Amino acid sequence: MPTMNMLQAINNALDIAMAEDERVICFGEDVGVFGGVFRATSHLQERYGKARCFNTPLVEQGIIGFANGLAAQGSVPVAEIQFADYIFPAFDQIVNETAKFRYRSGDLFNVGGLTIRTPYGGGISGGHYHSQSPEAYFAHTPGLKVVVPRNPYQAKGLLLASIRDPDPVLFFEPKRLYRASTGEVPEGDYQLPIGEAEVTKEGTDVTVLGWGAQMEVIDRAVELAEKAGISCEVIDLRSILPWDEDTVAESVLKTGRLLITHEAPRTGGFAGEIAAAIQERCFLYLESPIARVTGLDTPFPLTLEKEYMPDHLKVYEAIRASVEF
Amino acid sequence: MPTMNMLQAINNALDIAMAEDERVICFGEDVGVFGGVFRATSHLQERYGKARCFNTPLVEQGIIGFANGLAAQGSVPVAEIQFADYIFPAFDQIVNETAKFRYRSGDLFNVGGLTIRTPYGGGISGGHYHSQSPEAYFAHTPGLKVVVPRNPYQAKGLLLASIRDPDPVLFFEPKRLYRASTGEVPEGDYQLPIGEAEVTKEGTDVTVLGWGAQMEVIDRAVELAEKAGISCEVIDLRSILPWDEDTVAESVLKTGRLLITHEAPRTGGFAGEIAAAIQERCFLYLESPIARVTGLDTPFPLTLEKEYMPDHLKVYEAIRASVEF
Amino acid sequence: MTTTEDVHALAFMTGDEFHIPTYRLLQQDGTLFEGADVPDLDQDQEKALRIYRAMLVTRVLDERMMAAQRQGRLSFYMQCTGEEAAVIGAAAALDDADMIMAQYREQGALAYRGFTYDEFMNQLFGNELDYGKGRQMPIHYGSRKLHYMTISSPLATQIPQATGYAYGQKMAGEGHCTITFFGEGAASEGDFHAALNMAAVHEVPVIFFCRNNGYAISTPAHEQFAADGIAPRAFGYRMHVIRVDGNDILAVYRATQAARAIAVEKNQPVLIEAMTYRLAAHSSSDDPSGYRSRKEEDAWREKDPILRMQRWLTAKGWWSDDEEKALQESLRREVLETLKRAEKRPPPPIDSLVSDVYADVTPALQHQLDALKRHIRRYPDEYPKGARSLDPDVRAEGAADKPADDEQGGA
Amino acid sequence: MTTTEDVHALAFMTGDEFHIPTYRLLQQDGTLFEGADVPDLDQDQEKALRIYRAMLVTRVLDERMMAAQRQGRLSFYMQCTGEEAAVIGAAAALDDADMIMAQYREQGALAYRGFTYDEFMNQLFGNELDYGKGRQMPIHYGSRKLHYMTISSPLATQIPQATGYAYGQKMAGEGHCTITFFGEGAASEGDFHAALNMAAVHEVPVIFFCRNNGYAISTPAHEQFAADGIAPRAFGYRMHVIRVDGNDILAVYRATQAARAIAVEKNQPVLIEAMTYRLAAHSSSDDPSGYRSRKEEDAWREKDPILRMQRWLTAKGWWSDDEEKALQESLRREVLETLKRAEKRPPPPIDSLVSDVYADVTPALQHQLDALKRHIRRYPDEYPKGARSLDPDVRAEGAADKPADDEQGGA
Numbered sequence A, B: 001m002p003t004m005n006m007l008q009a010i011n012n013a014l015d016i017a018m019a020e021d022e023r024v025i026c027f028g029e030d031v032g033v034f035g036g037v038f039r040a041t042s043h044l045q046e047r048y049g050k051a052r053c054f055n056t057p058l059v060e061q062g063i064i065g066f067a068n069g070l071a072a073q074g075s076v077p078v079a080e081i082q083f084a085d086y087i088f089p090a091f092d093q094i095v096n097e098t099a100k101f102r103y104r105s106g107d108l109f110n111v112g113g114l115t116i117r118t119p120y121g122g123g124i125s126g127g128h129y130h131s132q133s134p135e136a137y138f139a140h141t142p143g144l145k146v147v148v149p150r151n152p153y154q155a156k157g158l159l160l161a162s163i164r165d166p167d168p169v170l171f172f173e174p175k176r177l178y179r180a181s182t183g184e185v186p187e188g189d190y191q192l193p194i195g196e197a198e199v200t201k202e203g204t205d206v207t208v209l210g211w212g213a214q215m216e217v218i219d220r221a222v223e224l225a226e227k228a229g230i231s232c233e234v235i236d237l238r239s240i241l242p243w244d245e246d247t248v249a250e251s252v253l254k255t256g257r258l259l260i261t262h263e264a265p266r267t268g269g270f271a272g273e274i275a276a277a278i279q280e281r282c283f284l285y286l287e288s289p290i291a292r293v294t295g296l297d298t299p300f301p302l303t304l305e306k307e308y309m310p311d312h313l314k315v316y317e318a319i320r321a322s323v324e325f
Numbered sequence C, D: 001m002t003t004t005e006d007v008h009a010l011a012f013m014t015g016d017e018f019h020i021p022t023y024r025l026l027q028q029d030g031t032l033f034e035g036a037d038v039p040d041l042d043q044d045q046e047k048a049l050r051i052y053r054a055m056l057v058t059r060v061l062d063e064r065m066m067a068a069q070r071q072g073r074l075s076f077y078m079q080c081t082g083e084e085a086a087v088i089g090a091a092a093a094l095d096d097a098d099m100i101m102a103q104y105r106e107q108g109a110l111a112y113r114g115f116t117y118d119e120f121m122n123q124l125f126g127n128e129l130d131y132g133k134g135r136q137m138p139i140h141y142g143s144r145k146l147h148y149m150t151i152s153s154p155l156a157t158q159i160p161q162a163t164g165y166a167y168g169q170k171m172a173g174e175g176h177c178t179i180t181f182f183g184e185g186a187a188s189e190g191d192f193h194a195a196l197n198m199a200a201v202h203e204v205p206v207i208f209f210c211r212n213n214g215y216a217i218s219t220p221a222h223e224q225f226a227a228d229g230i231a232p233r234a235f236g237y238r239m240h241v242i243r244v245d246g247n248d249i250l251a252v253y254r255a256t257q258a259a260r261a262i263a264v265e266k267n268q269p270v271l272i273e274a275m276t277y278r279l280a281a282h283s284s285s286d287d288p289s290g291y292r293s294r295k296e297e298d299a300w301r302e303k304d305p306i307l308r309m310q311r312w313l314t315a316k317g318w319w320s321d322d323e324e325k326a327l328q329e330s331l332r333r334e335v336l337e338t339l340k341r342a343e344k345r346p347p348p349p350i351d352s353l354v355s356d357v358y359a360d361v362t363p364a365l366q367h368q369l370d371a372l373k374r375h376i377r378r379y380p381d382e383y384p385k386g387a388r389s390l391d392p393d394v395r396a397e398g399a400a401d402k403p404a405d406d407e408q409g410g411a
Ligand SMILES: Cc1ncc(C[n+]2csc(CCOP(=O)(O)OP(=O)(O)O)c2C)c(N)n1
Pocket: B029, B058, B060, B082, B086, B089, C105, C153, C154, C155, C182, C183, C184, C185, C186, C187, C211, C213, C215, C216, C217, C278, C282
């Protein structure tokens, strides 16, 4: 099996999708000749022509408006938003249009073919506007699916599944891992399921839950915890919406403890939803309060980014606090 | 004391603010001659001139962009978004700009003078796009304040406080109560505190928490519950961001039970945040899981709106279930 | 890229350098202007009558439904009144399989394509036969079979969508285009700018049809923009543009026909600005007396587009007063009958609350639905609409006369 | 409202009806075009030298900081190179108290206003003297004292803000205006459309200054729009517009001066399109060889705006090669010295993580800060920057040479 980094895996998934189905069309700012500022769409214009892989004018609301129409027509658009921080001009098209297209028309029309790819997250000295993790905004929006891969293998399989999914998918790519995360990735076609969490490590004392780049942080924290004699069960949520309550609840019923971690600010972050749902479902089994390790309730900083980030030490301390409660 | 409905109370607050400070400027779609589609800005153009109360072109991102600049200059803009459902084109200006203006400039510049008023919520046969309750989207955005009044008295006092607050405030007006809710409102100037919840009724068995139009629903439900012998403590959160964790926690430490209700869809709604924070803080005192009574995880419907709404019967049933857990 | 000549003396341009005229063919008395183009409609009685019929269908529907709204039988309504020529003339100039993405005031285009009063009514009352399953406010029509995109309230969102839809049509290569309608108010939204620019850059077969009817709710056009209407914006995108008298059926038809040829044959977008007037209130919730004069309204009432076309048809001997009277009466009768049928029909079943959020109902939504059903069973009298469809027998009865999905404008 | 004449023959307009020339005064050899306007700058040696100095300050800063970035001393950088005349010429035509709301490539305007190398460096290194408190990426400068709004990355958001700011200036009645700079790429955003339309409708003293430098990262202008540049968009708003050679300091200065008069005296907005070229990479993260040719770059390098101005100054006898050499050297030395100072300075204190989110730190944020401090105390070596300011003594020492707030470009 070849080794790929996450960008290669994403590029490979797009290549497979475009080769297989000529209705798949990739576009966004700088995605054409240049292959995108991160090069996720490298060579696609060369291979599939300018009509199927192209630069758009610099207007996110237009990119998604265009993509909605194209999907309604029956094409399979894969739109790139250059940074997740710049998805907000398209918020209306996503939240009021993409998400409600099928429902409002009674299924006469739908934009299920649409996939929106966008790099998210911190750890790259990007400051306010190249670091945000906006998944929770979209997770409050019925009609959307929200997917976040943690490594190249997951990225390829989940992206192929997203493109083929009958519903519109927001695909958040942890840009800090674009080149940093490498691993074996099958050359051929495969899909990973949307809406299913994955237990990446079994354990008995506490369940530690995250998604995307935060899984790497969790792994480091868990390593410390295991050394300290704490047995951790680790879950990668993978889909934020719909999210796999069953898998999480099952784990918590076993461990009695849950810690959730994400980079986004705490207040209104998706950990809140998970905590609320799980305390309801596992109330009598909880041995300590559900803990959250998150970004601060501030805009994303720069010079003190390291202090801001919910890193492995903070997660480790929270694991200990949860077990020692 | 005169009796006013909520629109009159809001209009009166704007009138006082404009009379007192000539930097206060009101604008938005149809707010000029016409006084807004709900007439919240009636007569203000007449009284203060076209330069201080005017129609804008039909472009929400422009309205808030303009308002941000005007606030940065030192004026005190009060911008109206005709329906909260139409605030999303301005999402970028609010979330990336308004919210981060002071922080990113190290306090060299700020848009603290800004207030955004917008009617929200269901119960008026408005379907998808005249019924949404988007407060949770903004509550995940550090730098904003989010305020929701429950009646005319609260509306006037909180709106005056919002206009004068040194931070930007989103002021969500429960439009179903615009004319339906009336009450005594002092003619003169007064303010109510932002960031403080209010215990509107004391009780011992369960804490029931909401905001805005939902407070009326809670009151009806609580009436039923009290008849059934359940003593309810009722809290109006009033400010969603920052929210008054202390008052809620204090109440729950006493009652041991918490029910939160809002109209917005459940997943990612603000009840999740409250539940997550309170279970952490009151873990050992909780006698039943924190309950949520919310809208369904769907776009807002029309014909079956009554079924969709988190009404008093659903709240009542949830109160019972919580106490009988 | 930009290549221009140099000047060495300072001069600002202001837009006074050019002038955008209004294309008009038909005078209010039903005769052509001297020297006017003669459109092919002049030779096509069948199409002319199809258009005229659609205008009357629309006018009668609007009158009756506004009355029904006033009587409290309907929650909300919006009229096309005064703009029938603009909307129907444009639709008639297209292929019936071209996509229409409208704002909300274009029921005339749908009527032209053959949407029946029953279909209109089912949407207006959000009953179980509504294609939209009772989820949107009245006037949010849609028909897959008639290539008419379901209306969405957020303004201007359909404009970049039309650009995308038309791009897909170009890729499909079947010779179709998309027309999108919008008001001069909606054209202020950022989505408008995005849509026109992208269409020009990517050479998309889309027609941007602006109904400049003078008002956006209470806001007059001169508070919406300072420029000479919407048309000069085309120059900012290098786009073909024409301004037309929106109350002149022949001019609208001819201009749109030519625009379609440019779109489909050259893959180039076109902007059409139709000058017209919203004769009625913005909606049933609005009272225009607060922001405009009776006199202004009356002046425009004299330019009624239906009357103008009727006079033309009559002069050509294609239409008579008797035919007019008979058609008006039969339409009125039909509206009332279908209205009665539609308002009595039961609402969509409770399960429709959670279907179509996703292609398949998710477990979480099924769970929420189940809980809701349990709750309604506890209080059936409090939720009569929802309770009805809990009982499979009632449900089956209601569904008995429901035609199969594919007859319904569905796929 | 729109009033136009009628036509009865079908004709689309396409924009070929008019032509927008480019205003140019100065040739590349430093002499004026024949018949060129003579701007007042021709009589104002002091201002001319202030402008020229700012150009060199900017060029030297850009060269050195890009080198520092390549050496790994700086995380990120963006150059103004090639666009100094556009940016500085515009700033020089304003009153120094007019507001500047820039995109990110306009450090030249800030240099013109007197921002010092120390001030630039403190921002670039996000140290404790950075007015922005180390919260934004390098090049996000701001200065309240110099009326230069802190840069924000989301493109085009500053354009409608400029309209609002200028509206406030008009209300204040002190005769000031706002200029907003943006690229031809950013002009595709919806915010651009909103800003220009609102400015025209509400008669706002704002100058929209577009740097059309040919590229938005890798996207060439011809994939950004199909039209003849940005200038014709003004016709869609009825706005004064001029296109100018952006590498011609005299033309930019003169055009902006005239635009300011229109803005401030008539309360009317103006659009200026400056034709120029981004000579460097988009940013330190970009490599333009993937999307444009060396040849194209070289052709533009010959049009270097600094060289052009230098030749003009020299011809006028206001500047000499010796002066050039001396200034270049002293600037280089100064950059290196300030760079060394700035990179050694400690970061902002840990408390700055939570201040300025709101006017006052909320209890919840204080709580989060306290928890963070406890955590850092447990692992001081893992967070050396944050740990430093936990210890009040270290903190005090670092702050000793920190000037008072009001000397810092603060209010
Ligand atoms: C994004 C958005 N903002 C505001 C509204 C509320 N609204 C509905 S119709 C309307 C006026 C539209 O005017 P115009 O586009 O000229 O169309 P007309 O009604 O004249 O046909 C407004 C402001 C909306 N539906 N969507």
